[in-house]
Amino acid sequence: MTGAGRAIDALSLRCALGLVCGLGVFALLIVAAKPALSAPLFGDVSAYLLLIVALAVGIWALTWFYMAALPLDMDPPPPAGPDAGRG
Amino acid sequence: MPPFPALGLDAARLVPFLLVFGLMLGIMLWASRRTRTVSDFLVAGNGVNAWQNALAMAGDFVAAAGLLGITGLIALFGADGMVFAVGIIAGWPLMLFLFAAPLKRLGRYTMGDVMVARLRSPRLRPLVAVTQLVVILTYLTAQFVGAGAILHLLLGLSDVAALLVVFAGMLAITLLGGMLAVTWLQIAKATLMFILALVVLGASLARFGFDPGAMLHAAVVARGPGIMQPGRLFADPWETLSLLLGLALGGASLPHVLMRMNTVADPRAARRSAFLGTSLIVLFHLVLLCLGVAALALLQPAAIRAADPGGNMALPLLAQLVGGDVLLGFVSSTALATILAVVAGLGIAGTAALSHDLWVSTWRGGKATPQEQLKVGRAASVLLSLAALGLGLLFRGQNISYVSALGLAIAASANFPALLLAVFWRRFTPAGAFAGMLTGLVGSLGLIWLSPLIQVAVLHRASAVFPLQTPGIVAIPAAFVAAILVSLATGGRTQDAALVEQAHG
Numbered sequence: 001m002t003g004a005g006r007a008i009d010a011l012s013l014r015c016a017l018g019l020v021c022g023l024g025v026f027a028l029l030i031v032a033a034k035p036a037l038s039a040p041l042f043g044d045v046s047a048y049l050l051l052i053v054a055l056a057v058g059i060w061a062l063t064w065f066y067m068a069a070l071p072l073d074m075d076p077p078p079p080a081g082p083d084a085g086r087g
Numbered sequence: 088m089p090p091f092p093a094l095g096l097d098a099a100r101l102v103p104f105l106l107v108f109g110l111m112l113g114i115m116l117w118a119s120r121r122t123r124t125v126s127d128f129l130v131a132g133n134g135v136n137a138w139q140n141a142l143a144m145a146g147d148f149v150a151a152a153g154l155l156g157i158t159g160l161i162a163l164f165g166a167d168g169m170v171f172a173v174g175i176i177a178g179w180p181l182m183l184f185l186f187a188a189p190l191k192r193l194g195r196y197t198m199g200d201v202m203v204a205r206l207r208s209p210r211l212r213p214l215v216a217v218t219q220l221v222v223i224l225t226y227l228t229a230q231f232v233g234a235g236a237i238l239h240l241l242l243g244l245s246d247v248a249a250l251l252v253v254f255a256g257m258l259a260i261t262l263l264g265g266m267l268a269v270t271w272l273q274i275a276k277a278t279l280m281f282i283l284a285l286v287v288l289g290a291s292l293a294r295f296g297f298d299p300g301a302m303l304h305a306a307v308v309a310r311g312p313g314i315m316q317p318g319r320l321f322a323d324p325w326e327t328l329s330l331l332l333g334l335a336l337g338g339a340s341l342p343h344v345l346m347r348m349n350t351v352a353d354p355r356a357a358r359r360s361a362f363l364g365t366s367l368i369v370l371f372h373l374v375l376l377c378l379g380v381a382a383l384a385l386l387q388p389a390a391i392r393a394a395d396p397g398g399n400m401a402l403p404l405l406a407q408l409v410g411g412d413v414l415l416g417f418v419s420s421t422a423l424a425t426i427l428a429v430v431a432g433l434g435i436a437g438t439a440a441l442s443h444d445l446w447v448s449t450w451r452g453g454k455a456t457p458q459e460q461l462k463v464g465r466a467a468s469v470l471l472s473l474a475a476l477g478l479g480l481l482f483r484g485q486n487i488s489y490v491s492a493l494g495l496a497i498a499a500s501a502n503f504p505a506l507l508l509a510v511f512w513r514r515f516t517p518a519g520a521f522a523g524m525l526t527g528l529v530g531s532l533g534l535i536w537l538s539p540l541i542q543v544a545v546l547h548r549a550s551a552v553f554p555l556q557t558p559g560i561v562a563i564p565a566a567f568v569a570a571i572l573v574s575l576a577t578g579g580r581t582q583d584a585a586l587v588e589q590a591h592g
């Protein structure tokens with residue numbers, strides 16, 4: 001494996017692990033921090049609603065970060081044809 | 088609250104239905120003239136660009152469970168309904184991070200191809216095919232049930248007649264055009280869905296002077312402040328985590344979505360389309376949240392449940408309220424087209440599992456002409472459609488979001504651990520793959536059987552052995568443990584280091 005390949009793998013696994021851990025924290029917060037999440041922050045907008053929106057936007061931002069962090073010359077040429085290398 | 092008109096066939100609903108389905112039929116006929124090879128039938132001939140693939144992927148995911156199910160859950164239970172959306176949104180990035188480029192580099196059509204090529208064990212293929220089929224059939228059942236409910240609302244058809252229409256639609260799309268037709272159907276209906284969702288949202292906001300704060304305030308006044316707080320649907324962290332893991336990891340390894348990685352020309356396009364797909368999906372789910380709030384403000388729970396006990400008709404009812412029968416007709420027809428396109432995509436993936444993995448590779452030892460493969464593929468489409476029709480009849484009336492979540496949980500348990508280890512771990516052995524997939528499949532199915540969803544809701548017993556609705560929190564780790572322990576026990580490096588190098592560059 002090339003150095004670029006190792007770097008991509010490390011980045012990919014870190015992002016995936018971060019995302020899964022984020023979901024776990026969210027699941028715990030729903031129950032453990034229910035009183036805090038129930039409090040209204042801006043008018044009728046509760047902290048819970050803001051957290052959900054922030055999580056959705058955060059997932060998108062993580063995706064953007066991943067794409068931005070990938071090396072430009074990371075991809076080898078595509079396979080010879082659609083049936084190339086099929087087992 | 089204004090009364091809803093009695094169900095019945097009328098021009099205001101029929102004309103939009105005919106227009107939307109006329110468009111879909113045109114796309115199918117166009118695609119059928121362009122489908123000549125196995126590659127065209129299974130992966131759209133590798134000729135779809137990143138934007139087109141992103142729209143098709145977004146359409147794959149925001150189907151009945153999202154468009155109807157999540158809006159319905161928010162309309163009935165408030166902000167907790169968006170937890171489903173969070174899990175679904177997370178599936179896309181996980182696929183991007185872990186599988187998009189490696190699978191494209193390997194150039195494989197199906198998970199069976201990946202596992203057999205990586206582990207050099209043809210004996211894995213039948214198990215992979217069976218696993219894919221279980222996932223696909225579960226997911227198909229949810230789509231059939233949702234389509235049946237829409238046809239009942241839109242055209243007044245009975246449950247059985249509605250399911251027969253869905254069966255015919257699925258058969259037509261898979262037989263006529265294959266993945267090329269499905270891809271373009273997904274693109275067309277994803278575009279229609281976005282436009283109509285914004286139209287319904289705009290019409291709803293108009294009732295509040297285009298002030299989102301006023302609409303939210305009306306929702307809180309109508310349903311109480313608890314509607315924006317956690318706890319109405321999810322009160323147990325283990326239940327929530329089990330659902331989220333199933334949705335996210337299952338979404339990252341769904342067979343029909345993995346195949347879409349092969350419809351673009353190269354790995355860079357695969358990554359780009361997955362990123363664009365994520366963007367579209369996040370945006371669309373935020374629109375669904377707003378539509379759910381509109382439904383909270385403008386619809387009564389009793390009316391939503393009267394149209395469908397699972398709440399799946401909240402969005403069509405909202406459309407009818409703010410835009411009359413014409414908007415109801417367009418939204419319902421587009422939702423139905425959405426479901427049919429997803430059903431067809433699942434049918435293609437199931438066809439690949441049946442024809443390519445089971446018939447050609449296992450039964451015929453890989454020796455089948457392209458013409459035979461195409462014929463067997465189309466026969467497999469018929470068989471799969473019949474099985475889906477039977478299950479749809481059995482499960483009609485169930486909540487489609489939860490049925491979809493079960494399908495995703497099975498994929499998360501049986502597919503994800505094996506696929507992840509096959510792509511990233513050199514010491515993964517055929518025995519380890521077999522153990523992991525079997526543990527995930529049998530474990531998830533067994534736990535679903537023992538869960539309250541079956542034991543209490545269907546079999547009417549007093550309690551269930553397994554306390555959670557979804558099996559992910561137990562079945563996924565169990566599959567990983569089985570795969571890793573058996574791999575370590577059955578040998579060191581496998582023989583295909585070159586293939587791992589090819590997958591990672």
